[in-house]
Amino acid sequence: MDLRFTDDELAFRAEVREFIRTRLPEAIHRKVAEGRALRKDEIVQWQRTLNEKGWATPSWPREHGGPGWSVVQRWIFLDELHQAPAPEPLSFNVNMIGPVLFTFGTEAQKQRFLPRIANLDDWWCQGFSEPGAGSDLAALKAAARRDGDHYIVNGQKAWQGMGHCADWMFTLVRTDASVKPQAGITMLLIDMRSPGVTVRPIHTIDGRHEVNEVFLDGVRVPLDCRVGDENKGWDITKFLLGNERTGIARIGMSKELVRRAKAVAAQNDADDGRFRERAAAIEIGLKALEITQMRVLDGMREHADKPDPRSSILKVQGTELRQAASELLLRAAGPAAAQCADEFDDASSWATTVASNYFTLRAASVYGGSNEVQKNILAKAVLGL
């Protein structure tokens, strides 16, 4: 097993770093560094800059407009974005619906949607979860029935991240209630401007509006907006969820949080023995996770098409370390972190986002498949229990 990068991979890392340094607008860089929410237009602007360079879709093969990178190049690219720090390309578009369409979509769907997905001309959201269907996604109840060349969709979806910004939603609906749950599910693409679609905000403990409920009342969806065959949505769902977990460890982000925590603690005279001990424990955890990540990546050099169940370790450890790093920063910021606001624009206001980010990251161990469920996967697929 070779855990070192090749010379070409190191040269690639330098190229990515230089591109980010010269092309990322300072205002966006500062907002990400301070943990402030970006506006939709800022996310779109950066994704279009990446797309001009051919880098907005790291996991896409060349034939579908991607850079055709190896799995190691993809990881280096994301790691550089996280450490810069710079925004990632919009995951709903680039990691989720894009790969689904170039793998399962019709030629017409590929031509219609893929270029717009890459350039963020259309913003997508994920309409999977429902009030009674999260970890047990196959229990979903939103239903569709055929009416000529349309489906009529009724139901409720929950937790749609950035759904209020979205032009389109990829969603799962029940099209056959008489078979076992997984066998009666279909994937549909819903235009969010369709009559009958209502988006309502869910305000979370971090004081932000990122997630939503989406109500579907008699929404008419043309048949050509179905992905794959009717009742065959479950396999596509598993493919999509596997991609959602890609890069989820976000080690670079945790490193950046620890770096900030140390700088802030030094400034606030908060870097006492207990603080340094905690910081060191997180850094050791990150180093160990990095080695695990390299092992998983090395395996994927040969078998990039097969999801590695060990990536569940990256999800569990990565999110727990990110939560620990955000807690460290909270401790370093001290009482200044008690303020909570995204409306501050001056440089000295960074502390106002520390508590809010700490709360935001509580959810990281829930979405993308909860950590408890990842542990079930590890028990079965890795430990053979």
Ligand SMILES: Cc1cc2nc3c(=O)[nH]c(=O)nc-3n(C[C@H](O)[C@H](O)[C@H](O)COP(=O)(O)OP(=O)(O)OC[C@H]3O[C@@H](n4cnc5c(N)ncnc54)[C@H](O)[C@@H]3O)c2cc1C
């Ligand atoms: C911030 C945020 C953003 C999200 N964004 C989206 C989005 O954009 N689109 C979307 O469709 N969904 C989204 N979700 C929903 C997310 O996928 C679900 O919250 C997640 O799947 C868990 O489902 P649940 O909330 O219904 O909890 P439940 O499934 O009810 O789980 C409750 C608790 O029970 C545990 N549990 C459940 N089953 C098992 C089991 N078999 N073994 C052991 N423990 C178990 C869970 O780990 C959890 O701790 C988002 C959620 C959050 C918090």
